[in-house]
Amino acid sequence: MNDVAAHSQAVTRRYTLHYPEHPARQDDPHYVDFEHYRSTRIGTARCVVGQHRGDYTECSSGDTNVGLELHHAHVEFALQNGVALAWLEKDYPGISDPAMVGAWVESAANLVFICERHHRGHGGVHVASASDYEAEKYVKGLIT
Numbered sequence: 001m002n003d004v005a006a007h008s009q010a011v012t013r014r015y016t017l018h019y020p021e022h023p024a025r026q027d028d029p030h031y032v033d034f035e036h037y038r039s040t041r042i043g044t045a046r047c048v049v050g051q052h053r054g055d056y057t058e059c060s061s062g063d064t065n066v067g068l069e070l071h072h073a074h075v076e077f078a079l080q081n082g083v084a085l086a087w088l089e090k091d092y093p094g095i096s097d098p099a100m101v102g103a104w105v106e107s108a109a110n111l112v113f114i115c116e117r118h119h120r121g122h123g124g125v126h127v128a129s130a131s132d133y134e135a136e137k138y139v140k141g142l143i144t
Helices: 030-042 048-053 077-082 084-092 100-106 114-121 128-135
Strands: 069-072 110-116
Touching: 030 069, 030 110, 048 110, 048 114, 069 114, 077 100, 084 100
Parallel strands: none
Antiparallel strands: 069 110
């Protein structure tokens, strides 16, 4: 059996997202909850990827809370009106009431702090595929 030598490979992914109608962020009645969560926890927050690794060397924030961003971990704000509540209910019991989805989207159950690199950078959750982002937690220097 032959080993494959280490190598780099360019990856391009292209697809279309179909966003449901949703309120403008400034009109969101639950945005105050998002801001409260952020403001009361930012002082002790660290990037969730660095925390997972126990190593912040690839975090743009290092081992600090400077420049951390709050990420909707499971359901993005703009997608809340398209959520299939029965599917969400399986993982988050008690959220089958359509009137409660907006509040849940802006709650601790759906929010994590993450550095800019792991949020919106090349290896970020909003850029890399789900499998590559997950692998990045365990493979140093995977995505550049």
